[in-house]
Amino acid sequence: MKKVIEGSQAVAEAVRLARVNIISAYPITPQTHIVERLSDFCSDGSLDARFLKVESEHSALAALIGAASSGVRTFTATSSQGLALMHELLHWTSGARLPIVMAEVNRALGPGWNIWTDQTDSLAQRDTGWIQLYCEDGQETLDTTIQAFLLAEMVNLPVMVVLDAFFLSHTYEPVDIPEQEAVDRFLPPFTPRFQLDTNNPCAFGSLVTPDSYMEMRHSIAEGMEAALDLLPEIEDRFAGIFDRRWAAIEPVECDDAEIILVTSGTVTSTCRELISDLRKRGEKVGLLKIKLFRPFPVEAIRRILAPAKKVAVIDRNFSFGASGIFAQEIRAALCNCPGHPPVFGFIAGLGGRDVTKDVLEGIYRQTDQSDRPEREDIWIGLKEVHDAAERS
Amino acid sequence: MDKKTEATQKVSLFIPRSYLTTEGNKTGSWRFLRPRYEEKTAPCSVSCPAAEDIGMIQMLTTQGSFKDAWETILRENPFPGVCGRVCFHPCEGVCNRAEFDEAVAIHVIERFLANTAHRNAFTPEVERLAPKKQNIAVIGAGPGGLSAAYFLALLGYKVDVFEGAGEPGGVLRWGIPSYRLPLAILKEEIRRIEEIGVRIQTGKPLVHRDLDTLGKEYNALFLACGHGRSMALGIPGEELEGVQDGLSFLRGIREGRMSKFSGRVAVIGGGNAAIDVARSIIRLGGKALIIYRRRRQDMPAFGEEIEMALDEGVELRELRAPVSIRKAGGNLALEVRSMKIVGTDTDGRAHIEPEEGKPEEIKISHLVAAIGERAEEPWYEPPDEGTGVLHLSHCVMAHKPGGTLVYGGDLTNGIKSVAHAVASGKEAALALDSFFTEGIESVQPRLAACRAGAGPALSMEIYTQGPRSDRSTHVVTYDEINADYFQFDPRVKQPRLLREERSRTFGEVSLKISANLAIRETERCFNCGLCNQCDNCYLFCPDLAVKKDSEALGRHIDYDYCKGCGICAVECPRNALILEEEDYEEGH
Numbered sequence: 001m002k003k004v005i006e007g008s009q010a011v012a013e014a015v016r017l018a019r020v021n022i023i024s025a026y027p028i029t030p031q032t033h034i035v036e037r038l039s040d041f042c043s044d045g046s047l048d049a050r051f052l053k054v055e056s057e058h059s060a061l062a063a064l065i066g067a068a069s070s071g072v073r074t075f076t077a078t079s080s081q082g083l084a085l086m087h088e089l090l091h092w093t094s095g096a097r098l099p100i101v102m103a104e105v106n107r108a109l110g111p112g113w114n115i116w117t118d119q120t121d122s123l124a125q126r127d128t129g130w131i132q133l134y135c136e137d138g139q140e141t142l143d144t145t146i147q148a149f150l151l152a153e154m155v156n157l158p159v160m161v162v163l164d165a166f167f168l169s170h171t172y173e174p175v176d177i178p179e180q181e182a183v184d185r186f187l188p189p190f191t192p193r194f195q196l197d198t199n200n201p202c203a204f205g206s207l208v209t210p211d212s213y214m215e216m217r218h219s220i221a222e223g224m225e226a227a228l229d230l231l232p233e234i235e236d237r238f239a240g241i242f243d244r245r246w247a248a249i250e251p252v253e254c255d256d257a258e259i260i261l262v263t264s265g266t267v268t269s270t271c272r273e274l275i276s277d278l279r280k281r282g283e284k285v286g287l288l289k290i291k292l293f294r295p296f297p298v299e300a301i302r303r304i305l306a307p308a309k310k311v312a313v314i315d316r317n318f319s320f321g322a323s324g325i326f327a328q329e330i331r332a333a334l335c336n337c338p339g340h341p342p343v344f345g346f347i348a349g350l351g352g353r354d355v356t357k358d359v360l361e362g363i364y365r366q367t368d369q370s371d372r373p374e375r376e377d378i379w380i381g382l383k384e385v386h387d388a389a390e391r392s
Numbered sequence: 393m394d395k396k397t398e399a400t401q402k403v404s405l406f407i408p409r410s411y412l413t414t415e416g417n418k419t420g421s422w423r424f425l426r427p428r429y430e431e432k433t434a435p436c437s438v439s440c441p442a443a444e445d446i447g448m449i450q451m452l453t454t455q456g457s458f459k460d461a462w463e464t465i466l467r468e469n470p471f472p473g474v475c476g477r478v479c480f481h482p483c484e485g486v487c488n489r490a491e492f493d494e495a496v497a498i499h500v501i502e503r504f505l506a507n508t509a510h511r512n513a514f515t516p517e518v519e520r521l522a523p524k525k526q527n528i529a530v531i532g533a534g535p536g537g538l539s540a541a542y543f544l545a546l547l548g549y550k551v552d553v554f555e556g557a558g559e560p561g562g563v564l565r566w567g568i569p570s571y572r573l574p575l576a577i578l579k580e581e582i583r584r585i586e587e588i589g590v591r592i593q594t595g596k597p598l599v600h601r602d603l604d605t606l607g608k609e610y611n612a613l614f615l616a617c618g619h620g621r622s623m624a625l626g627i628p629g630e631e632l633e634g635v636q637d638g639l640s641f642l643r644g645i646r647e648g649r650m651s652k653f654s655g656r657v658a659v660i661g662g663g664n665a666a667i668d669v670a671r672s673i674i675r676l677g678g679k680a681l682i683i684y685r686r687r688r689q690d691m692p693a694f695g696e697e698i699e700m701a702l703d704e705g706v707e708l709r710e711l712r713a714p715v716s717i718r719k720a721g722g723n724l725a726l727e728v729r730s731m732k733i734v735g736t737d738t739d740g741r742a743h744i745e746p747e748e749g750k751p752e753e754i755k756i757s758h759l760v761a762a763i764g765e766r767a768e769e770p771w772y773e774p775p776d777e778g779t780g781v782l783h784l785s786h787c788v789m790a791h792k793p794g795g796t797l798v799y800g801g802d803l804t805n806g807i808k809s810v811a812h813a814v815a816s817g818k819e820a821a822l823a824l825d826s827f828f829t830e831g832i833e834s835v836q837p838r839l840a841a842c843r844a845g846a847g848p849a850l851s852m853e854i855y856t857q858g859p860r861s862d863r864s865t866h867v868v869t870y871d872e873i874n875a876d877y878f879q880f881d882p883r884v885k886q887p888r889l890l891r892e893e894r895s896r897t898f899g900e901v902s903l904k905i906s907a908n909l910a911i912r913e914t915e916r917c918f919n920c921g922l923c924n925q926c927d928n929c930y931l932f933c934p935d936l937a938v939k940k941d942s943e944a945l946g947r948h949i950d951y952d953y954c955k956g957c958g959i960c961a962v963e964c965p966r967n968a969l970i971l972e973e974e975d976y977e978e979g980h
Contacts, residue, residue, distance in 0.1 A: 156403060194407065202410060203411075206408050206410040207408070208408045216406050219407075
């Protein structure tokens with residue numbers, strides 16, 4: 001049934017439909033609507049789950065680690081500083097191979113204190129062993145969240161479903177909310193491959209010597225690779241039931257494109273319009289939307305981008321002292337392809353600043369008019385500012 | 393589903409998993425500090441002359457175990473109903489809770505428990521020792537004598553009490569007015585003393601030589617004859633009609649001989665007797681004027697009593713001393729001289745001298761002199777020195793070849809209070825028991841060993857090696873309480889008769905409180921040094937080293953796994969745990 005709902009509600013509906021057993025979360029703007037809605041579901045009985053109130057995000061994830069170890073389906077949601085506070089336990093979750101699903105609402109890190117969208121919070125956790133899926137709209141968010149449970153449980157790795165603050169989390173759109181029966185067909189009850197069992201007591205996560213540690217890390221790496229292979233299977237299965245399909249990456253008009261813009265999140269939708277306009281004017285331009293950031297679909301990306309003349313990556317994030325993070329990853333993916341196109345890295349929309357079609361067109365023009373990028377990071381729309389520290 | 397299972401089986405899953413129990417890792421070997429359950433002594437129980445186990449009484453009340461709480465009082469004091477009403481509750485003055493918000497209303501709870509026992513006709517179950525062969529005569533059935541008889545009977549002795557008056561009770565019967573102590577309460581508590589085998593013979597005034605006769609019949613005598621006679625003012629006119637002494641006045645009321653008053657009655661004195669007289673005069677329709685030669689803050693009467701008296705309309709003239717009384721028409725004229733303060737006496741009270749100038753004359757209808765009391769007979773008084781004379785904290789023991797005589801009650805106590813009289817009777821009983829069982833040399837060491845904290849109050853339960861004797865004598869201070877576990881809560885207000893009603897009746901001023909209020913009040917108690925099974929240690933121990941069991945405190949520490957982190961001791965709200973350095977031998 002189609003309903004006009006927020007991105008946050010789309011997440012909550014998906015969690016309800018996934019029949020999650022344990023939710024533990026600590027509220028933080030702009031994630032709050034997700035957990036508020038879930039807490040309503042728990043109290044009105046539409047979701048038969050325990051909602052654990054905790055005193056911090058660190059505890060929220062710690063509680064889920066315990067719950068997931070006992071073999072139940074678990075969910076949390078957070079944002080920005082909250083995710084940063086979870087950092088230690090993000091590593092623990094993947095190391096312990098627990099299929100916890102999290103909704104991560106991209107929000108800028110402070111100071112300066114800022115509640116608007118910015119991808120640096122989730123991208124800074126790229127090495128924690130979590131699968132990361134960046135969503136573009138409400139429908140994709142709902143569908144991806146349902147799929148996330150299946151993916152996580154198949155590879156025994158945690159999944160982060162990432163959505164932009166406000167542009168997605170607080171924006172109302174028509175979203176098709178599937179029937180419970182259909183979701184049940186897609187997502188069977190969780191059958192853990194290991195769990196705490198009082199009849200067969202054991203301890204997880206104990207001391208591991210240099211003799212075995214590497215093998216354990218490699219096993220996680222293999223799990224990540226498996227996720228890359230399994231995601232298309234999950235998409236097929238999903239499309240078979242719901243007649244909708246998403247993908248790890250989505251090329252738009254890329255076949256003959258000379259310049260390809262690379263985006264993630266809600267900027268993608270704006271970019272789709274630009275591409276359509278430019279194509280009408282005969283410009284050979286394409287768009288590559290990246291949804292799956294971890295594991296990074298290197299092969300698929302190479303296939304799309306390597307033939308282009310130029311690549312322009314739009315990053316709503318920044319790694320200080322380096323460049324935009326998607327740009328780094330794209331460069332790394334291409335560097336071993338002989339004669340690969342130059343990669344322009346654009347920084348735009350940090351801290352929730354709007355990335356309009358004009359901004360994107362400017363990026364396209366700048367890419368078109370330059371042979372090679374002058375810098376690894378090109379900041380878009382910077383204003384002249386005065387040093388505030390020395391104000392008397 | 394099949395597909396999912398199939399796919400899942402392909403995914404590598406290599407994780408650390410151990411089937412070894414961690415019990416093999418005896419983390420107790422890391423310990424250099426050792427926590428230990430050690431109950432300690434609450435300051436209230438130390439300042440109570442009767443050494444009542446107040447922290448425990450409050451805890452039992454909180455748990456709704458009113459009978460157990462009442463019996464806990466009875467272990468140390470046969471007069472909960474009396475003391476819940478007339479005691480000046482020094483316990484509340486040292487209550488650690490006062491540093492947090494307000495002291496626990498201990499006396500209100502004592503009164504509540506006595507009332508509850510009365511209403512439910514509880515039969516106390518207080519431990520009594522096996523009968524012993526000695527018999528003891530107690531002379532004087534006041535609170536001191538009756539307490540001695542009570543504790544001696546609990547210790548297994550045969551006790552006879554000889555009382556000169558027609559009814560037992562002493563000052564409780566004849567001195568304290570019924571608005572403070574209803575007769576029924578006193579009678580019931582005396583009846584309970586009789587029920588454990590004490591024989592009280594009333595209407596048997598003794599003369600000095602009777603001591604010799606009794607000395608032959610009994611193995612020991614306890615003499616607590618109290619202050620039976622008021623001191624004279626020693627001024628002209630004292631013999632006039634309309635002038636009487638405080639003790640006779642109060643006795644007259646208790647005997648039902650007192651008629652209505654009208655006009656102004658002067659009350660000379662500043663002790664509790666003077667206050668009782670003045671408040672009684674108000675109830676009899678008169679106007680009471682207390683004349684005191686020093687200031688209000690120097691009065692020996694208990695502050696709360698003075699406050700109530702003034703509230704009821706008693707007037708107070710400070711720094712006035714009576715000079716003479718004369719007839720003036722149908723009334724009396726009292727001449728008083730102003731006094732001035734010149735320095736401070738050794739006891740901290742003002743040192744006074746008469747002022748120059750003409751005395752002031754006050755018209756009065758009657759005068760009651762309550763400036764102090766003394767023993768009725770010189771032989772009631774204990775000897776000062778001499779061979780075999782042992783000065784104990786609340787008694788004087790005269791041990792001679794001809795017989796053993798212990799003096800107690802008001803005549804041996806610095807502070808004349810019912811609780812001190814109880815203390816004196818208890819000390820006499822314990823001293824005699826030590827003497828009979830282990831000889832005269834054992835008296836002082838055995839008394840020293842049963843004091844609450846550093847003393848001087850003595851505990852019967854500690855003396856008889858009850859559970860309380862396991863506690864440390866360390867007196868808990870406020871700093872040692874983890875106040876984070878308590879919330880501010882105002883002290884219960886003792887409900888009282890309206891002032892208007894008080895002036896018309898000898899009915900009891902203090903009213904009862906409900907069980908709900910009592911429990912709420914006792915919940916305020918820190919139970920300093922006592923374990924109330926709050927389970928903080930159990931919940932906080934990171935090593936699960938606090939084990940529940942059926943021992944007294946319901947728990948013990950498993951030292952195989954206790955790392956000595958000390959969290960249990962810090963999180964114990966009441967200081968019932970102690971943290972000590974491990975005494976590892978060299979090379980351990």
